[in-house]
Structure formats: C-alpha cells, structure tokens
Amino acid sequence: MFFGIALIWVGFLSALGASTLYFAVGKGRAELLGLARGLFALMSACLIGSAAYLLYLILQHQFQVEYVYQYSSRELPTYYLVSCFWGGQQGTFLLWAMYGGIAGLVLMRTARAFEGWTMFFLGLVQSFLLLLLVQRNPFVTLPNVPLDGQGLNPLLQDPWMVIHPPILFMGFTAMVVPFVFALGALMKNDADGWIKPVMPWAVFASWVLGTGLVMGGFWAYKVLGWGGYWGWDPVENSSLIPWLTNTALIHGIMLQRTNGSLKRTNLLLGICSFLLVVWGTFLTRSGVLADFSVHSFLDLGITGYLVAFIVVFAAMGLGLFFWRFGGIKAGPVYSTIWSREFFVLTGVILLGISAGLTLLGMSSPLISQLFGPPSAVQSDYYNRVMVPVAIVITFGMAFAILLKWRGNDKSVMEKFVWPLALTAVTTVALWLWRVHQPLWLLLTAGGSFAFFSNVWAFASKKQKEPARAGAYLAHLGFGILLIGAVVSNGYETKEKLELPKDQAVRSMGYQLTYKGILGSTDGKSIALVDVEQGGRHFAARTRMYYSSYNQGVMRKPAIDRGLGHDLYIAPIEELNPARESLQAEMKVNEVTDVGGYRVRFDAMRLENAAGLMSGAGGKVYADLTVTDTQGNETKASPALVVAAPGQQSSPGAMPSGLGQVAITGMQVNEKKVQLSFDGQGGMPDKVEIRRGETVQLGKASVQFVDFRVPDAGAMKEGRPASVFVDLIVTPQGGKSSPVAPSVSVGGGAPREESLPAKLAGGGEVKIADLKADDQTVKLDWSNVPGLHPETPPTLAVEVTVKPLISLFWLGTLLTSIGFLVTLVRRAREWGAARSMSA
Amino acid sequence: MKWTHALGLCLLVMGALAGLSVYRKNLTPYISFKDAVRSSGIVQVHGTLEKSFTHYDGKELSFRIKDEQGTMMDVRYADVKPGNFDQARDIVAIGRFESGQFHAQKLLVKCPSKYQEMQRKQGAPVPQGGV
Incomplete structure (x- = not known):
C-alpha cells in the first residue's frame, strides 16, 4: 500500500x-x-x-x-x-x-x-x-x-505468543542503547560518564529480554509437548547470549562505580551485546542454519544486508574500542579475595564465559566448515559445559552478597554460618530424595546457597528498604530457578502408555482413563483423559488435530500443575483398529464382501453437479446394492452433503473512481458470472457477463476473461479454495487494468456432512471419504452391529511427572521482579543526577 | 603475578581444555551416506524421503531416504512419528549407522512450505489455473 x-x-x-x-x-x-x-x-x-x-x-x-x-x-x-x-x-x-x-x-x-x-x-x-x-x-x-x-501458524495461536515476541524484540532493541552509549563514550573519550546514564538501560534490557525468554520457555512447555522449556536451539541461544553479556555489563558497571575498575571491559561488553543480537539475527534469519534446527528458517534474501549490518557495526565498534584502548586507565578490581569485588568479578568472567560457550555451540555449523564438514553440536554439549560454570556462578552469588565491598570484615565468618547450615540441610534432603549425580547435587547445593545467602543478607540488613531489594531478589530467584531446573529435568519420571477407551490404566500413582475424542468449536479436537489420584479428578484435555498450515498433526499436552510436581500428559496418537478395518474403499462397479454382506457399488450420483464445482454446495450419493447372508437384497444410498456456508465474496478494487466489483453468482458450466458494483462512476447494480464477452458499463468497459482457480486440487478434494473472476477494466480514456473479484469456497474447514443409509438387517453405512475423479468411495461400516469384534480405540500418551518444576517458574518470576526493582532504583538515581546537574 | 592470578589462569585454561573436548565430542558432522556408513560416531545426514518404504507401528518408525548421489539408506527411529512426517519431502536424521541401518536419535522434518513455493514464483503469488 x-x-x-x-x-x-x-x-x-x-x-x-x-x-x-x-x-x-x-x-x-x-x-x-x-x-x-x-x-x-x-x-x-x-x-x-x-x-x-x-x-x-x-x-x-x-x-x-x-x-x-x-x-x-x-x-x-x-x-x-x-x-x-x-x-x-x-x-x-x-x-x-x-x-x-x-x-x-x-x-x-x-x-x-x-x-x-x-x-x-x-x-x-x-x-x-x-x-x-x-x-x-x-x-x-x-x-x-x-x-x-x-x-x-497454529503453534503461535496461544496467548503467550501474543506477548512473547513483542517483549523479546523490545529486549533486543534495548541492547542497542548500551551499544550507542559505549560508542558515544569512546568518541567523547570519557570512559566514566556513560555508566550512570546507561545503567537503567542495561537493567531494562536484561529484564525485558530475560522475561521474554522465560515466556518463550513457558509457551514451549505448554504447547510443544516435548516436555521441556529450553532446548538450546539457535533461536533460544541467540537471545540468551546477549542476555549473558549484558548482565555481565550490569555487574561490571557495579565494579566500575565502586572503584573505577573494568572500564575497558565494560565498554567491550556494551559493544558486544548488540553485535551478538545482530549475529544471532543473522544466524537465525538468513537460512544458514536451516539444516540444523527444528525451526525451518527461510532465506528471504536478506543475508547480504545482515552480513553488511554486522560487518559495519562490528568494525565501527571494535575499531573505536581499540583506537581508545591504550588511553583508558582503570584501577585494580580487588585488593583481597575475601571481598565482594572479587566475587562480582568472578560473576562477570563466568557470564562472559557462558556467553562464549553458547556462542561457540550456536555458531558451530559455520565454524566447523572452516575445518571440515559442517557440524552442529548436540544439546548435550551445552548441558555438560554449562553445569560447571553455573555451579561456580551460584557460589559466587552467595559469597558476593555475604562479603562486603573492599572486604576486611572481621565478623565475616559468622555471616556464613546460617546460610551454610541451611544449604547443607537442603542438600542432604535432596540427596536422600534421589539427587545422586555429583555435579547436579553440587548445582542444587549452589542454588540453595545463593538462595539462603541472599535471603539472609537482606534479612540481616538494618534498613530493609524494598527499593534496594532488587539484587537480592534476582539472585535468590536465580538460585531456586536452578534447583527447579535440575530437579525437574534430571529427576522426572516418564512412561509411555496405551489407554484403551473407558479402561482405567494405573501409572506412577495415577489412574488414567481415556474418555474419547471430543469435537471443539475451534476445530482442534480434544482427546480427553480422566486422571484420578486419591479421589481427586483432573480432566486432561490433550489436543490432536490436523493443521493444513503446518501440513501435519499438531499435538498439545495437558498439564496438571502442582506445587510439588506437574503431571504432563502428551498425546501421541489414537489407535483405532476397529475404524480402520471397518472402512472399505471401492470403485464403481466393484463388488466386495464386508463381513457377511456382499456389496456392489452401482454408481456415483451427483446432485447439483454445477453447484458442487462452483462450491455453492451439492450432494454426492453412492448407490449400493447390499446382499446379506440370506440373499436379501437392499438398495442403500449413503450420501455426502457438501455445503459451503463459509462461502465468502471478496470484491475487487476497480480503477479509481469506479468503486468495487463483487461476485453475486456464477454458473461455471454455462460460463456465466453475475457481478454487482457499488454504484460509483455510473456502474450498474447488477450485470451478467459471459466468458470472453466485453460489455460497456457506466464509465468503463469490462471484459470477462475467464474463471481461475489457483488451487484446483483443493477444490476437487473439498478443501477451501478460491474462484477468481478475471476481468479487464478499461475506464473511458484510461488504461486497461486487471481486476479480480473472487469467492471463497468452503472458507475455513471443509463443511461436509455424511448422511448414512439404513440397511435392511439393522445398522447403517455411511461415506467416510470419496474421490470423485476416480469414482471411488470409502465406506464406513462401523455402525453395523455384530459385523466385527469390538476393539476399543486406544490413545497412546506419554505421561511425565516433573518434580519441583514450580520452583523453576517461581525462580524466573522472582528474578524478573528483582530486575524490575533494580531498574526503578537505577532510573531514579540517574533522574536525580540529572536534576542535580540541571 | 600473584599466586591467585596464576591459580585463576590455571583453572581457566583447564576449563577451556575440558570445554573444548566436550565440544569436539558433541560435534555431529553433516556427511554423505557413504561417509555415514563408515563413521562410528554420531552424524547428521540429509536425504529425500522414498515414500513407499515408510512403516510405522506406533512404537518405531522406519523409512528410506536417498541422498544427492542417489545412495539409499534405511533409517529406524524408535520414537513417535513426527506430526508432519506424512507431508515430508526431506528428512535430516541425526544418529549413528549400526548393523546395516541408520539409527536416528533425532529427526528434522522438512516440509514443502506453501510460502516457499510462492516465493519461488516471484511476481505471480497466485498461480494460474482453470476450473
């Protein structure tokens, strides 16, 4: 437009x-x-x-x-x-x-x-x-x-997907502000003045991006059905890496404020976060990883721009950085190890290392091409290298908060007593429960130590100002987040079950009963499972439906959330042997035996064939002759009613001043179409044109070129399709232009109704499917009593009990709130500094 | 240099070496079927699905893919059939070759996308066709 x-x-x-x-x-x-x-x-x-x-x-x-x-x-x-x-x-x-x-x-x-x-x-x-x-x-x-x-994409049709992308992109955008501040500081040759104004932006960026990441994880957990919230996919990694470097920047600025150290590191971190955002965008949007990721990335032909984008800004940022590098003088970070400075520094380094390790893994398909065949890394790589790093980070978070700036605190040891004691109790409890893998046990210990230390440090402050609680909250939240992640991933119990309809199956202390497939107004059918435990019932509404957008079966899990654990039920498929065996495909004039019946398919009869073709609707009969064991012959004619209630007319825009043209009716076989105009430019209300005809109407001549069905296959199979009427409109004294009003047929889901035909011996037969081109019908005999032994339909599901996953979400929430509180504090600080100088 | 610096450096170097070894162990090279048959580690292969050889019994999926050189390979995947498998044109399989078959641990299903088709026919987003 x-x-x-x-x-x-x-x-x-x-x-x-x-x-x-x-x-x-x-x-x-x-x-x-x-x-x-x-x-x-x-x-x-x-x-x-x-x-x-x-x-x-x-x-x-x-x-x-x-x-x-x-x-x-x-x-x-x-x-x-x-x-x-x-x-x-x-x-x-x-x-x-x-x-x-x-x-x-x-x-x-x-x-x-x-x-x-x-x-x-x-x-x-x-x-x-x-x-x-x-x-x-x-x-x-x-x-x-x-x-x-x-x-x-139906996967994106979820409330979380309405807010997750705009928040994530806000985080990406916010990373640009530390970048421009760092470059501005380099231009001004002022490595000190930028940290105060940039602080609220840096906190904002990490807060928003982190919150966006968590929302994405929550969506994946709730919708995708593989049971996790984080898969080390390039899409996730490309958001995590800038979060890590930017969070390192926040901590680096804390050190620079305290003692004027890390000036160059902070400038570099400020520059890197944005460059990493662009690098991640390049990797995930240019199609270079298309063969390595479950997300199917399309090459929109923007690869060249994105490369130029990175090269230009990397050259600019790093060039300026190295130009000024020698002239920036910074003090030492710490004087004693037993100081907050030392452990905050540890945090900065480890956040940087985690970013580097993730970057290495994510960029692997590109890097490895330099040495041999392109290779991706499996997610096991990330789990293995990040766990040790995370362990050190958690202990660093605890020490940093218990020690003082500049250290040299005589009473330091007694501060460690209670947090350490509580950590020991928690760790023993987790070990007794089932956490035996040493690194995981160490990580949960670190998580609890970070949690208890931050709680303890805030509780023992003399003035407990909520405005200053941000860092404590973020750190204690991060501690329990890690405990939740380790326990829910490492110690889940999983079982694949087959649930015959209406028969209770016991598993992991639950009693599961498959109740059948329910229709749903949004077309996404529900496979309902009743879950019972100790008298409490939970109706698990798992979803299974075909999506024409994704051209595949979509499966959505049902989750029974709890404080102690979640019960995660992911549907696999409904096995319905009875339905399969009771459907028979037949061509016209064929004879088949179904159970005791001999069936002859005499003819396929169309009612309102023109209507069927144009999509206005119609009826297809399958004329059958059914002979039972006693030799009694019955005629049966099950039918398929094709209706097009979703038929919709889309007007076409005429050249200027002539308004719009809409289709009011068409007879494809007679090559006629009825059009209506909206009265502008002297165009008539209604007109009928034959194919190939040109008529003079009002201020223009209109030629009807032909009908056009872009997706003819869809129409034959009864899927929604559009019929276009191609017109050439020539306004008086103007240029000819094509106009194509259209009607959609079937709009939305195909609307077909199968009308069964009664059989003489009781029961009924109906059409399951038909192919008009091949003169073939698929008949459904499942409503003929006694024809086959009853095998109940069975739902295959994967049931997982995920312990303490609530801790993970609680941790993310607390961390996010912690960032928000810090943001308010830092923004106020800079506001106050501005009004002081003004 | 203070002893703490030396110790810190030492730890970092050791960590980096350990990290690199984990990294190398987890690399799954993208290789041809011929190389996959000879390789003993976990690799990644890419081929076009030969539709008529697909079999799924609710527990295990087996199918045949063909690479650009025309080499065929049978793949077994002991898991749920991916939702869009029936529409798949290309399959990326990650796993290892063992006793005559490729045992996939992970599948990436590549479906022909309506959108991509359309992009190919630049300028004619709605293809021509008659009733």
Missing part, C-alpha cells in the same frame, strides 16, 4: 538525515540539535505510524497486502490477528525499528552530554533497519486480491 511504503521511505530518509545532523552535534555544532531532534522524531513517528497502519491492515483483512495475506486469515480472533503482526520477518523488523525509534525519543530527553554521539549511532542502526524495510517492504501488494489469507 502506497501510504505504508511512503512512510517507510520517509522514515529511512529522516533516519539518515537525523544521524548526519547528530554527527555534527557530536562534533560540537550544538545549533543543529533542534533540527536533529526533529528529524529523529519524524522517523519515530513514521515507524509508529507504519506499525499502526500494518496492524490496521491486518485487522481489516486487507489481503491485497502480501504480508497480510501470508500471515493472517479471516477466521482468526482479534487477539491472534495482533500476533500476525510479528508472524513474518518484515513485521518483526518493523517492530524492532519502531522500538528503536521510541528508545531514541527517551534517549534524546535523558542522555544529556551523550545525546549527540549516542543518537548519531542510534540513527545509523535505525537507517540500517529501515533500509532493510525499504528492501523487504511489509506493504507490498499482490496483483490480485485474495479472498482469505494463508493464516497464522
């Missing part, structure tokens, strides 16, 4: 302009500040405007926009339509750029002395993102107006 494309272009040009002006401002031309701000604000307005416009187009089902067509559809409820915004790459880049624009608006009001240089670099990043959007514009239109979109 022109408006959107124009907005992106204006945004791109004003981003270039703003960064050029801000460069001059950085060089001391303060008089240009007003103009620079204005241009940047214009860019932000364009981005907010185009995001709002794209959302509007999605909500209004404007399928002539390719992006809207590809990622949304009419059947989606409004809240999922919102998530169609980030269903595709262009939308996510637009979201990213928009957040960057908003961050810039805040930055220009608060960055003070750093405004010129930070906004210059931010403007450059924005220019790159907008260049990408110019090239892969989300507002590109299609030559025709499709009736309906392709829909949203």
